Amino acid sequence: LCPILATIVAMARNEDVMGMISYDPSSTIEMILALIATIFACASSVRMITFLRRRADEAKELGRYRLKEKIGSGGMGDVYMAEHRLMKRPCAIKVIRPEKSADPKAIARFEREVRSTAKLTHWNNVSIFDYGRTSDGKFYYVMEYLTGLSLQELIKRRGPLAPGRAVFLLTQVCYALMEAHGIGLIHRDIKPANLMVTELGGAYDIVKLLDFGLAKPVEATSSVSEETELTVAGSLTGSPLYMSPEQAMGEALPDQRSDIYALGGVAFFMLTGRPPFESGPTLKVLLAHAHEQPVAPSTVMGSSHGFPSPELDTFVLKCLEKSPDLRFQSAHDCLQALEELPEADHWNSKKAEEWWNSNCSHYQSQHGSPHGR
Structure with missing residues (x-):
């Protein structure tokens, strides 16, 4: 209000204004009323601005x-x-x-x-x-708070991964799933967007598994409970591009082997830059998961990154078996198979650090997209 009061004082000292008041005294009342109205309007505006600023601060x-x-x-x-x-x-x-x-x-x-x-x-x-x-x-x-890129964004920007790097990252996903499955949790939405590739404590290419919004206790798969009521059996849960056949068809509630199938889909994406079955209408993708056989990654990926070994092809295709009984039965089984692959020692923390320093120093920190649900 100080600027308003200063204006009033200045007007009172202005000779032209005072001369007009002397010539027509009735204008004095009009001027006073106008000034009072102005003061109240300004006071109201100040209160509103203060309120909005407070709300903005509260919103932060x-x-x-x-x-x-x-x-x-x-x-x-x-x-x-x-x-x-x-x-x-x-x-x-x-x-x-x-x-x-x-x-x-x-x-x-x-x-x-x-x-x-x-x-x-x-x-x-x-x-x-x-x-x-x-x-x-x-x-x-x-x-x-994580700095880095989701696997989805990393491959979108840089293309398919070298087989050795893919194995390096997949090994870490297995460790994440081993812990989750070990305490009875099935993730049910393993996909590239839910895997963050980050730097942690000076180590690079550290994988973080995100978004347990669809996670379900294993015991809930055998009986109807509070957990199963949140996601009705037969309804669509998870990403269609990486969904196991049993999830896609709603024929059985998923168990940890559904996460193994999704892991195979992620491995396929790492090596080829696309999911096992090309994107299209959701129903077409779901039917493909249920009935079509995926091709080996080596028949899809380009030679610029080197072709995966036959053993790595076999690993991916075993994860993607239609029948849960034919897949790896646990994340631990997957881990053991990965450690025995020819590519198991082709990538390490030192190579990861060199890659990030030369390729991604300008990348923005990202955390939101993997969490979006």
């Missing part, structure tokens, strides 16, 4: 965290880069969408994702730090 705060920027979104919620207000530790926060907050099933699924992920401690699984609900009803959880 979420519990003990300060939001910095939105870095991703999906069907379930948005992901923000943030930091703890006191410790200044960077983190990523997933906030459920407002329209989902009123849906009990969406809330239950969101909470299930938090509970599932919070049980995991292996460095190849994303870490959860915190969980809460704001005063206006927004649910959120806080996870480690």
Whole structure:
């Protein structure tokens, strides 16, 4: 209000204004009323600006965290880069969408994702730090902030991976699945977008398995429970491009061997730059998973990266067997098979560091797209 008052004082000292008032005294009342109205209007505007600024500041705060920027979104919620207000530790926060907050099933699924992920401690699984609900009803959880690229984005930018590097990354996915399966969790949505390739503690090409929003306890596959009610048997769960035949057809509730099938699809994508069955209408892709035999990766990939060995071809095709009984029966079995491949020692941490330093120093940190649900 100070500028307004200063203007009034200046007008009162202005000879022309005072002369007009002396000539026509009735104008004094009109001027005073106009000035009073102006003062009230300005005061109201100041209050509104203060209110909006306060709301904007509140929007940037979420519990003990300060939001910095939105870095991703999906069907379930948005992901923000943030930091703890006191410790200044960077983190990523997933906030459920407002329209989902009123849906009990969406809330239950969101909470299930938090509970599932919070049980995991292996460095190849994303870490959860915190969980809460704001005063206006927004649910959120806080996870480690990762720098790097999703496998989907990495291959989109740089093309198919060298076979040795693919084996190096697949080995880490097996470790992540071994922990999840070991505590009774089936991921059910293994895909390139849910695998982050990152730097961690000075080590490069570290894989992080993300998004346990569809994870389900193994015991829930044998009986109807609270968990199975959240995703009805026979409904479509997961990405059609990497979905096991039993998921695609809804003939049986998936077990850990469904994750093995998806792992084979991811391996195929790493080596060729495309999923086992080309994208198209969803129904066509689902039927292909159920009835068509995939080709060996070596018949698809280009020679610029070197061809996979026959043993690596066999590994991928065994993961992609239609019958769960013909696949590797566990992530541990997959890990053992990978360690015996000719490519097992073709890539290491030193090569990974050299690759990232020469190729990706300019890449933006990404965390949102893998989390989008």
